[in-house]
Amino acid sequence: MALGGNPVFNSRTYREETRPGGAPSATQAQQPYGQYGQLSPQQLQDMYNQPAAGPAQTGRMTFNDVVAKTTLTFLVLLAGAFVGWQIPALMLPGVLIGLVLGLVNSFKKEPSPVLILLYAAAEGLFIGGLSGVLESMYPGIAVQAVAATLSVFAVTLVLYRSGKYRATPKMTRMFMIAMVGYLVFSLVNLVLSLTGAVDGMFGLRTGWIGLAVGALAVLLATYALVLDFTSIEEGVRNGAPEKFAWMGAFGLTVTMVWLYVEILRIIAIIREMAE
Numbered sequence: 001m002a003l004g005g006n007p008v009f010n011s012r013t014y015r016e017e018t019r020p021g022g023a024p025s026a027t028q029a030q031q032p033y034g035q036y037g038q039l040s041p042q043q044l045q046d047m048y049n050q051p052a053a054g055p056a057q058t059g060r061m062t063f064n065d066v067v068a069k070t071t072l073t074f075l076v077l078l079a080g081a082f083v084g085w086q087i088p089a090l091m092l093p094g095v096l097i098g099l100v101l102g103l104v105n106s107f108k109k110e111p112s113p114v115l116i117l118l119y120a121a122a123e124g125l126f127i128g129g130l131s132g133v134l135e136s137m138y139p140g141i142a143v144q145a146v147a148a149t150l151s152v153f154a155v156t157l158v159l160y161r162s163g164k165y166r167a168t169p170k171m172t173r174m175f176m177i178a179m180v181g182y183l184v185f186s187l188v189n190l191v192l193s194l195t196g197a198v199d200g201m202f203g204l205r206t207g208w209i210g211l212a213v214g215a216l217a218v219l220l221a222t223y224a225l226v227l228d229f230t231s232i233e234e235g236v237r238n239g240a241p242e243k244f245a246w247m248g249a250f251g252l253t254v255t256m257v258w259l260y261v262e263i264l265r266i267i268a269i270i271r272e273m274a275e
Contacts, residue, residue, distance in 0.1 A: 061235050065245035069113075073120045073249045077257070080124020084132065091129025098122035102254060111246035119250070123257045127264075134264060138271045145264040152259060156222045160229050167223070167230045175223050182217060202265060207273065214266040221259040228252050 084090050101119035105112065131142040159165035185204075193203035200206050205213055232248040 059242050061240045061242050061245045061248075063232070063236055065242055066232050066236075066248040069245045069249040070252050073116060073253050074256075076117050076120040077124040077127075077253060080121040081128030081131070082124075084125035084128025084130075086128075086132075088129040088132050090125045091133070094122045094125025094129065098126055105250055111243055111250065113246050116246055116250045116253075120253055123253070127257060127260060130261070131264065134268050138268060141264065141267050141271065144267050145260060148263045148267070149256065149260045152218065152222060152263070153225065153256065156225045157229070160226055165222075165226055167226050171223065172227070175220065175227075178216065178220055182213070182220060185213065202269065205265065206269060210269045211266060214262055214269065217262040218259065218266070221255055221262060224255045224258070225252075228255055 080094070084094060098119055101115055101122060105115055105119055108115070131145070135142045156165065189198075189203040189205060192198045198204055202210055204210070228248070228251040231251065235244055235248065
């Protein structure tokens, strides 16, 4: 899930409020009777000579913050998946609760760690239940899907870090258009499945049509990862508050869950066609 729309990740306000070594800003320096007015010239000089304060000292977001919070979120996701695997009946409540919490977290201006972790737990119930059901039909499919998902993530990250796969305005516009088409198709497919107009676990997403839609979805998910990486990088560079590392963790979790489900579905379709 792309986070670039959040103004916090693109704002320079946070960079301008902090000076190396905790030194006063230009505006503060013009106030001789402010908090620095009681200091001697030598004390002021000593402050300016101090090493520059890093993000950890100024309460700004760092890559380590994002990694730590993403790791915690994924641990909660895995715990939920373990429960969902054991109790597949929790799959439906999990997907419904996850959908609601996903929307709430997406539109909140301030990140809520509790809601983000609850979202991860709910999505864990969903993917755990779905994986368990498909595993009973196609043994080994869960391991295959996990390996493929991690491989896609690793390749996308390497390409992004090398500069060969970056977000551009043109590609982002194409991504949004394709996403609208994908969502419309998914909604129609859901309605047809619920009304019994089409049969099968995946509705219209079977056979070659299912593989084509799945391939498109995986490509969209990889670009969503690039948007997530870009937003996180901009947040760190622009000095976003530390708490917004949770938004980076949330975005990566949403995209990774989507990517895993799509790959799981593709493998299931392939194995069904092979039988």
